[in-house]
Amino acid sequence: MPSVRITELSVHGFRNLQGVRLAADARANVLLGSNGQGKTSALEAIDYAASLRSFRGATRAQLVGHEADGAQVLLRVEGAAFSHEYRVKLTRTTREILLDGKRPERAVEYFGGASCVVFQPGDLELVQGAPELRRRLLDRILVRVVDGYGEALKSYAKALRARNMLLRERHPDLRAVQAFDLPLARYGSAVVRARESVVGDLVRAAQSALEEITQTRDVISVAYRARAPGDAVAYAAMLAAGVQGDLMRRTTQQGPHADDLSLSWSGRPARVVASQGQTRAFALALRLAELHVVEARSGSTPALLLDDVSSELDRTRIERLFSLVGRLGAQVWVTTTDPAIADLLPGARRFEVRDGRVSLTAPSAG
Ligand SMILES: Nc1ncnc2c1ncn2[C@@H]1O[C@H](COP(=O)(O)OP(=O)(O)OP(=O)(O)O)[C@@H](O)[C@H]1O
Numbered sequence: 001m002p003s004v005r006i007t008e009l010s011v012h013g014f015r016n017l018q019g020v021r022l023a024a025d026a027r028a029n030v031l032l033g034s035n036g037q038g039k040t041s042a043l044e045a046i047d048y049a050a051s052l053r054s055f056r057g058a059t060r061a062q063l064v065g066h067e068a069d070g071a072q073v074l075l076r077v078e079g080a081a082f083s084h085e086y087r088v089k090l091t092r093t094t095r096e097i098l099l100d101g102k103r104p105e106r107a108v109e110y111f112g113g114a115s116c117v118v119f120q121p122g123d124l125e126l127v128q129g130a131p132e133l134r135r136r137l138l139d140r141i142l143v144r145v146v147d148g149y150g151e152a153l154k155s156y157a158k159a160l161r162a163r164n165m166l167l168r169e170r171h172p173d174l175r176a177v178q179a180f181d182l183p184l185a186r187y188g189s190a191v192v193r194a195r196e197s198v199v200g201d202l203v204r205a206a207q208s209a210l211e212e213i214t215q216t217r218d219v220i221s222v223a224y225r226a227r228a229p230g231d232a233v234a235y236a237a238m239l240a241a242g243v244q245g246d247l248m249r250r251t252t253q254q255g256p257h258a259d260d261l262s263l264s265w266s267g268r269p270a271r272v273v274a275s276q277g278q279t280r281a282f283a284l285a286l287r288l289a290e291l292h293v294v295e296a297r298s299g300s301t302p303a304l305l306l307d308d309v310s311s312e313l314d315r316t317r318i319e320r321l322f323s324l325v326g327r328l329g330a331q332v333w334v335t336t337t338d339p340a341i342a343d344l345l346p347g348a349r350r351f352e353v354r355d356g357r358v359s360l361t362a363p364s365a366g
């Protein structure tokens with residue numbers, strides 16, 4: 001299967017990164033450096049250029065370097081038969097995206113090509129944290145594999161905001177509130193259908209990734225309980241039936257904005273029973289499942305960005321992870337403070353990250 005290969009990365013004014021320009025290895029790249037030098041920021045810049053979201057949940061103003069007027073990230077991505085340049089320019093308040101120097105006409109055109117999967121310390125929250133993080137996992141997958149999903153999600157959010165604003169008025173106008181039922185039903189049901197279509201594959205892939213990483217037969221499950229029907233007519237009827245409750249609570253209660261994935265470990269809620277190590281393994285399994293689903297549906301293997309794996313996984317699990325990645329053929333980017341981790345990826349191109357600058361440290365053995 002063809003895979004996403006980031007061959008060139010330039011970053012200016014993003015977090016503490018300055019004047020970064022590097023030519024990447026097609027298979028494996030390691031960013032080595034002490035704490036606070038810019039390793040996570042480099043992965044964040046890559047994923048930001050690909051997904052237009054910060055995996056640390058940062059706003060544009062937080063991403064632009066304290067001393068910079070704006071930030072710019074450029075990725076060159078090469079496949080078997082193409083080469084594309086993704087460029088994103090940020091100021092504290094604006095964002096401009098360019099695909100091969102032109103504004104992309106449709107979002108899927110942009111998101112389709114440079115897809116990345118990130119595993120980072122904050123991913124423990126996928127298992128333990130708020131539902132929003134699990135919805136974001138689904139959404140990250142779906143914007144890349146379902147045509148029109150990103151647009152449906154945006155239109156849904158817009159209609160929801162407007163309806164909720166009306167519900168919060170002192171004397172809500174029922175007719176005005178219900179004028180939003182049609183768009184909510186249309187876009188909301190499309191979001192639900194897309195989410196339902198992907199969960200089965202996601203849980204199967206997560207289970208097999210977990211077995212591979214832990215070499216145990218612990219059973220995990222991921223269930224999607226949609227809060228609204230995937231049929232637009234039934235959806236509209238649900239909104240009509242619930243409008244009195246919405247008026248009382250001053251908000252739209254049902255819909256994909258309130259969805260959650262329920263995760264269980266050996267039949268019990270994972271948040272409650274999984275140990276630290278099991279929680280980490282579950283989170284990693286979900287990320288590898290994201291990679292698998294995007295690969296299966298888009299026909300190309302995303303690049304895998306692993307932030308600070310040695311703080312998350314023991315050496316044996318890291319070795320299994322690297323060998324799995326090798327078999328998948330995914331390009332991998334690893335950050336670490338520990339050169340011994342880099343040694344587990346023979347042939348990887350090594351870069352040193354120091355004070356916001358990135359330099360090649362040793363020629364690739366490959
Ligand atoms: N907008 C910003 N402008 C300038 N510097 C920033 C900005 N945001 C964060 N920083 C700083 O950038 C530096 C690099 O942060 P980063 O998280 O990339 O470090 P790291 O190399 O991953 O460190 P660790 O090994 O501790 O995870 C930190 O000193 C951080 O305080």
Ligand SMILES: [Mg+2]
Binds near residue numbers: 307308
């Ligand atoms: Mg870091």
